[in-house]
Amino acid sequence: xxxxxxxxxxxxxxxxxxxxxxxxxxxxxxxxxxxxxxxxxxxxxxxxxxxxxxxxxxxxxxxxxxxxxxxxxxxxxxxxxxxxxxxxxxxxxxxxxxxxxxxxxxxxxxxxxxxxxxxxxxxxxxxxxxxxxxxxxxxxxxxxxxxxxxxxxxxxxxxxxxxxxxxxxxxxxxxxxxxxxxxxxxxxxxxxxxxxxxxxxxxxxxxxxxxxxxxxxxxxxxxxxxxxxxxxxxxxxxxxxxxxxxxxxxxxxxxxxxxxxxxxxxxxxxxxxxxxxxxxxxxxxxxxxxxxxxxxxxxxxxxxxxxxxxxxxxxxxxxxxxxxxxxxxxxxxxxxxxxxxxxxxxxxxxxxxxxxxxxxxxxxxxxxxxxxxxxxxxxxxxxxxxxxxxxxxxxxxxxxxxxxxxxxxxxxxxxxxxxxxxxxxxxxxxxxxxxxxxxxxxxxxxxxxxxxxxxxxxxxxxxxxx
Amino acid sequence: xxxxxxxxxxxxxxxxxxxxxxxxxxxxxxxxxxxxxxxxxxxxxxxxxxxxxxxxxxxxxxxxxxxxxxxxxxxxxxxxxxxxxxxxxxxxxxxxxxxxxxxxxxxxxxxxxxxxxxxxxxxxxxxxxxxxxxxxxxxxxxxxxxxxxxxxxxxxxxxxxxxxxxxxxxxxxxxxxxxxxxxxxxxxxxxxxxxxxxxxxxxxxxx
Numbered sequence: 001x002x003x004x005x006x007x008x009x010x011x012x013x014x015x016x017x018x019x020x021x022x023x024x025x026x027x028x029x030x031x032x033x034x035x036x037x038x039x040x041x042x043x044x045x046x047x048x049x050x051x052x053x054x055x056x057x058x059x060x061x062x063x064x065x066x067x068x069x070x071x072x073x074x075x076x077x078x079x080x081x082x083x084x085x086x087x088x089x090x091x092x093x094x095x096x097x098x099x100x101x102x103x104x105x106x107x108x109x110x111x112x113x114x115x116x117x118x119x120x121x122x123x124x125x126x127x128x129x130x131x132x133x134x135x136x137x138x139x140x141x142x143x144x145x146x147x148x149x150x151x152x153x154x155x156x157x158x159x160x161x162x163x164x165x166x167x168x169x170x171x172x173x174x175x176x177x178x179x180x181x182x183x184x185x186x187x188x189x190x191x192x193x194x195x196x197x198x199x200x201x202x203x204x205x206x207x208x209x210x211x212x213x214x215x216x217x218x219x220x221x222x223x224x225x226x227x228x229x230x231x232x233x234x235x236x237x238x239x240x241x242x243x244x245x246x247x248x249x250x251x252x253x254x255x256x257x258x259x260x261x262x263x264x265x266x267x268x269x270x271x272x273x274x275x276x277x278x279x280x281x282x283x284x285x286x287x288x289x290x291x292x293x294x295x296x297x298x299x300x301x302x303x304x305x306x307x308x309x310x311x312x313x314x315x316x317x318x319x320x321x322x323x324x325x326x327x328x329x330x331x332x333x334x335x336x337x338x339x340x341x342x343x344x345x346x347x348x349x350x351x352x353x354x355x356x357x358x359x360x361x362x363x364x365x366x367x368x369x370x371x372x373x374x375x376x377x378x379x380x381x382x383x384x385x386x387x388x389x390x391x392x393x394x395x396x397x398x399x400x401x402x403x404x405x406x407x408x409x410x411x412x413x414x415x416x417x418x419x420x421x422x423x424x425x426x427x428x429x430x431x432x433x434x435x436x437x438x439x440x441x442x443x444x445x446x447x448x449x450x451x452x453x454x455x456x457x458x459x460x461x462x463x464x465x466x
Numbered sequence: 467x468x469x470x471x472x473x474x475x476x477x478x479x480x481x482x483x484x485x486x487x488x489x490x491x492x493x494x495x496x497x498x499x500x501x502x503x504x505x506x507x508x509x510x511x512x513x514x515x516x517x518x519x520x521x522x523x524x525x526x527x528x529x530x531x532x533x534x535x536x537x538x539x540x541x542x543x544x545x546x547x548x549x550x551x552x553x554x555x556x557x558x559x560x561x562x563x564x565x566x567x568x569x570x571x572x573x574x575x576x577x578x579x580x581x582x583x584x585x586x587x588x589x590x591x592x593x594x595x596x597x598x599x600x601x602x603x604x605x606x607x608x609x610x611x612x613x614x615x616x617x618x619x620x621x622x623x624x625x626x627x628x629x630x631x632x633x634x635x636x637x638x639x640x641x642x643x644x645x646x647x648x649x650x651x652x653x654x655x656x657x658x659x660x661x662x663x664x665x666x667x668x669x670x671x672x673x
Contacts, residue, residue, distance in 0.1 A: 016654045023629055027654060029665050056668045065497055079497050095670040130548040130572055144572055146550035148579035156644040158651055194484050195542035198571055230571045251664035259664040294484045319483050414493040433488040435511040
C-alpha cells in the first residue's frame with residue numbers, strides 16, 4: 001500500500017463521499033460554537049427552519065464579546081450580552097451543551113475544548129474561528145470556517161472540502177532556555193512569510209516537537225493560520241495521551257484503551273511523500289517579537305528593525321514602509337528600548353496555565369513600570385482557578401497587573417476592551433494587524449516571558465542577555 | 467444566493483500585500499451593524515483619517531470607483547480571521563469579483579458562499595490590467611468562459627475550480643444538496659459508532 005501522510009490518514013478516515021479534483025464530503029466530529037460565529041450560524045439555520053443534525057457533537061461557549069472585567073456578568077458589555085443571550089437561548093433550544101461564564105468549562109473556545117477532553121486525536125474539529133488550528137496539537141484535523149460553512153456542518157454534520165496539499169515542517173536542534181514555542185513559530189513565520197502555508201495542511205515534526213508540552217504544542221499550532229495554513233497538526237504520542245486521560249469528556253476504561261491503540265497509528269509513514277518540506281533549526285531561535293503589522297514582520301528582541309533600501313523588491317519595501325509608519329518606528333534602528341504603554345497576557349495562543357507560570361516567574365517580586373497598564377486574562381475558568389490555587393493571581397496583582405476574568409478580551413477587541421489610538425501594546429496574542437486591538441493601536445506579538453519583561457521594564461526588552 | 471455569470475465594471479485598485487480581514491471589517495461592526503449596511507465600514511482604517519474624514523486617495527472615496535464591482539488586491543488578500551463579515555462588507559460595498567495573486571484560504575472559501583468571484587492571476591498580469599483600468603475603463607469578467615475582456619480588446623483566461631464555478635453559475639446552496647445525502651451520512655455514522663466509539667460518547671444535552 002502506498003505510504004501515507006498523517007494528513008492522508010486523518011482525511012481519508014472522514015470521507016463519506018469522494019468527488020472529482022480532490023473534493024470530498026467529510027464527516028465533522030466536533031463543532032465548537034462561540035458567541036459571534038456560533039450565534040450567527042444557529043440564527044442562519046433557524047431562519048431556514050433547519051435543526052442541528054447531531055447536537056451531541058456540538059459545544060458552545062461565549063468568549064469573544066464577554067467582558068473580562070473582574071466581577072463581570074454576561075451584560076457587563078451590553079452588545080456582547082445580546083449575543084450571549086441569543087447563543088444561550090439557541091443552544092438550549094437545540095440541546096447543545098453551553099459552557100456559561102463563571103462555570104467550570106467556560107473559556108476561550110480553543111482553551112476549553114482540549115481542556116475538557118472534547119478534542120481527541122483523529123477527530124475532525126471545526127469552529128467559525130480561524131484559530132481552530134490550535135486543536136491540531138492533539139492530532140486532530142481542526143480548521144476554521146466561515147459562518148456559512150459552519151451552518152452547513154450544523155445542518156448536515158458534514159462539509160464539502162477540497163483536500164489540501166501536505167507540508168512537513170521539521171524542527172531540528174533544541175530550543176535555548178527562555179525560548180518558547182511562541183518564539184519558534186514566530187521565527188518560522190518570519191522565515192517562510194505570511195502566506196507560505198496557504199493551501200497546505202502542515203504537520204509539525206522533529207525532536208523539538210517531541211520535547212514540547214501539550215500546551216506549548218497548542219501555542220505552536222495556533223499560529224499555523226498566521227502563515228496561511230488553515231490546519232496544522234502534530235502526531236499524537238504519550239504526551240498527548242497523558243494530557244487527555246481523565247479529562248471530563250475523555251473516554252475511559254476499555255474504550256480509552258481501544259482509542260489509544262487506534263491513535264498510535266496516527267502518524268506519517270516513514271517513506272510518505274509531502275508536497276513541501278521545510279527544516280528549521282530551533283537552536284537558531286531567540287526571543288522573538290513582531291515590529292510591524294503582519295506576523296511575518298518579526299525579529300529577535302535584540303535585532304534592529306529591518307532597513308528599507310533600494311535593493312528591496314517594490315512590494316517588500318512598500319510593506320515595510322507602511323508598517324514602520326503605522327507602528328511609529330524607524331527602519332534600521334533597535335526595537336529594544338522603545339517605550340510600551342500596555343501589556344496584554346492572554347488569548348488562545350498564550351493564556352494556559354504554563355503560560356501564566358512562565359510570566360509569573362519573570363514578574364515574581366518585581367513591579368510593573370509606572371506608565372504601563374498590564375493585564376492578565378486567563379484562557380479559561382479552569383486556568384484561572386488553577387492559577388489562583390498556585391497563588392499566581394497574588395504574584396501578578398502585587399506586581400501591579402490586573403487579574404481578570406477569562407475570555408478573548410483584547411486579542412480580538414470584540415468586547416469593548418480596546419487600546420487607545422497610538423498606544424503601543426506588547427501582547428501574547430496572534431495578530432498584529434492594523435487596528436486589531438483598537439483603531440490606531442500598535443501591537444507587538446511576543447511570548448508571555450517577553451511580555452512580562454516588557455511590563456516590568458516599561459520598554460521593549462527580553463529576558464536573555466543585556 | 468445570486469447567480470454570477472458576467473461581471474462588468476470599473477476596477478478599484480488596492481494592491482497592498484497581506485490585507486487582512488480585520489482591516490476589511492472591524493469585528494465590533496459585526497455585532498452592531500446590519501449585514502447590508504457594512505459597506506460604509508469596509509476598510510475603515512484605510513479609508514478615513516483620524517477625525518473620520520474621507521481620504522481622497524482611497525479608491526472607494528473617489529466618485530469614479532465608489533461603486534466598482536471589481537476589486538484588485540495584493541498577495542494574501544483576506545488573510546487572518548475567518549469572519550464572513552469581511553465578504554459581507556465587500557458585497558455591501560458592491561464588490562462581486564476580486565482579482566489578486568493569492569488569497570487567505572478561509573476568506574477565499576467565504577467568497578464562494580456569498581456569490582463573490584475570487585480570481586487568482588499573476589502579479590504581472592494584474593499590473594497590465596491596472597495600466598488599462600486606472601482611468602476608470604471597464605473590465606468584463608465572464609465566469610462561464612473563464613475570460614476577462616480588457617479595455618484594449620485583449621482577452622485573458624483564468625483558472626477556477628469546476629465545482630466552485632458551477633456553484634456560482636447556478637447560485638447553488640450546498641446545504642440543500644447535502645441534505646439529499648442524509649441516508650448516506652447516517653449510514654457512515656452508524657459504522658463509525660462501531661469503529662470509533664470514543665467519538666460518540668456524549669448524548670444530547672438535557673437528554
